[in-house]
Amino acid sequence: MSGFVHGLSYGAVIVTVLMTVTAFSLWFERKLAARMQSxxxxxxxxxxxxxxxxxxxxxxxxxxxxxPLKADAVLFNLAPPVAVVCAIGVAAAVPFSPTVVAADLDVGVLYVLAIGAVTVLPVFTAGWASNNKLALLGGMRAVAQSVSYEVPLVLAALVPVILAGSMRIGAIVQFQSDHHWFVAWPFFLGIPAFVIFVLAMLAEANRIPFDIPEAESELVAGVTTEYTGMKFALFYMAEYVHTLVASAVASALFLGGWDGGPFRPGLHWMVLKTLFLFAGLYWIRWTLLRFRSDQLMRLCWRYLVPSSIALVATAGVWVVFVG
Amino acid sequence: MTFRLAFWLVALVMVVAAYLVVRSQNLVRAVLWLALVLLGTAALYALLDAPFLAGVQVLTYVGGVVTLMIFGVMVTGRQEGAVAEIDSADRIRGLLVAVGFFALVGGAILKTDFSNVIAPRPPTTAELARSLLDDYLLAFEVTSLLLLAAVVGAVVLARRRDPTPETEGSPR
Structure with missing residues (x-):
């Protein structure tokens, strides 16, 4: 029972903090983008x-x-809250410090990937239920993108799992704390896996440069075309929360999580790393153009998938002969 | 107590959703109900202390299979086409098969004596990995080879040209 109470109380705190950070990250993003554009x-x-x-x-x-009159009203109304729940749900297994974690699952990495994979369902449902061809096209793009980028995402997340020998995210962070952050050593595995992981996470969250499901120049607003008011805001929120949580997961898996190198470890390091990565994603967003659909698929299947397979194989060899 | 409550809750959701999978007149809705059934299966695994199986279930079935099915439904017809005639043509025979199968499985379960079965300690993920990749490595690899063959076969079937092609230049 104590585990239940623990999870509930920490969950409530983490969700509240996430929501607040998300709201003010909107302000931060607009300020940052404005500075970049004078x-x-x-x-x-x-x-x-x-x-x-x-x-x-x-x-x-x-x-x-x-x-809309011809929309599938039930699914239309259900999709936005489910999208937010999926985005927030990932946060449950992310350890922000050795103690601040809702549920440090034995299969934490798998849980994060599984919930992330479900995220596409509400997006597609929204596109289909709107009964609008632009929304439907957006939904189909989201599905195609998600199915493709799930492969490099899972393979890239396998690299820290193999190196640390555990799927518990807390254990992966502890391993990095005891040895080195994975982006520092073995850097030839850590850095490429980190880059692939972040790219695939961006694609899964439908963020620029991977936001073709809502490419406003072609599809009005893609899956969100028919949504108004708070329901539109929920989709917006889901996207931001997803990006924020993805930054937290990437920080834990590759950047050493709560470990502060020579300094005292703690919650502040995890928060700093997450926000730093989050800001970096904004930087990417406001710098790059949107990819075309075919470019997106080529990047995934021709480059990311083969290189991530090679990374997993190399990580196995590394652990057996060196680590 | 908590376990029983959770089990019956999940079971109820699963049965209702499974019924709606077959009764839904709309293919997309049917697929979404199927996603709920599969999520329920994952919840059952999680209740039985098999978190790895639960995660894999969600990742492959909900994240992969259901997504692909949705994609299939989308590319095969227009949106109105998604409302298909998926009602069974012969309900009586379908019912007979369903009832027969239910009786078979239910009878088997009822006849088995579970009273002296000791619940095994749920294996941790590490033990699972060891048995999969050490003790049963050969079977595991053969299975993956089989899946690879299936993938190659699917590609070959999909790429096979019509035996009597129109002779007016290359397709597309």
């Missing part, structure tokens, strides 16, 4: 516009909730 970004609401997310949410809450 603009100011939001300035009016609060000091330096920091209350902008709250104003945005208030605005979205007031908007009219429209369900």
């Amino acid at each position: 603009r100011l970004g939001p300035t009016l609401v609060g000091p330096a516009g920091i209350l902008q997310p709250i104003a945005d949410v208030l605005k979205l809450l007031q908007k009219e909730d429209i369900v």
Whole structure:
């Protein structure tokens, strides 16, 4: 029973913190993007516009909730909350410090990957239930992308599992704390696996440059075309939470999690690394253009899949003969 | 107590969802109900202290198979085509087979004496890996070879050209 209470209380805290960080990451992203483009970004609401997310949410809450006449109303309404639940659910198995973790599962890495794989279902459902050809096209793109990028994602996540000899994320972080962060040593395995993992995670979260499911220049807004008000906001939130949690997972698997090198380990390191990676993803987002569908598939099947298979094989050899 | 409650909850959801898989008039909805059934199976595995199996179940079946099925439904017809005539043509025979199978399995379960079966300690993931990749390595590799053959076979079938092609230049 204590495990249940532990999970519930830590879960509540982690979800609250995640939501707050997500809301203010919107402000951060707009400010960062504005700086990169020699603009100011939001300035009016609060000091330096920091209350902008709250104003945005208030605005979205007031908007009219429209369900298209020919839409599949049940699935249409169900998809946004399920998308958020999938995104938040991943956070349960991520250890933010040796003690701050909702449930450090024995199969943590597998759990994270499995929930991540389910994420495509609400996205597709939204596209299909909207009964709108642009939304449906977006949904189909999301499915194709997710099926393809799941392969390099799983294989890249296998590399730290093999090196640390455990699927418990906490144990993987502890291993890096005792030895080296995987991006530092063996860097020839850690760095490529880290890059592939982050790319595939971006593709799974449908983030630029992998956001072809909602390519606004071709598909209006893809799967979210028919959504208004809070339901649209939920999709938006799911995307941001997914990216944030993905950054946390990548930090734990490759960047040593809560370990601070020569400094005292703790929660602050995990938070710093996660936010640093998160900001890096924004940087990518505002720098690169969107890929075409065929380029996306070529990148995945021609480059990421073969190299990740090679990485897994090399990691096995490394563990047997060196590690 | 908690276990029983959880089991009956999951079982109820699974049975209802499984019924709706076969009764749904809409292919996409049927596939989504199937996803719920498969998630329920994963929940049962998790309840039985088999977290690895639960994770793999979700990853391969919900993440892979269901997604591919959805893709199949999408590319085979227009959206209205998804509302297919999937009602069984012969309900009586279908019912007979279903009831017969249920009686067979149910009878087998009821006849087996479970009273002196000691629940084995659930194997940890490490033990599972050791038995899979050490003790039963040959069987494991043969299975993977079989799957590889199936993949190659699928590609060959998909790429096979029509034996009597139209002779007006290359396709596309």
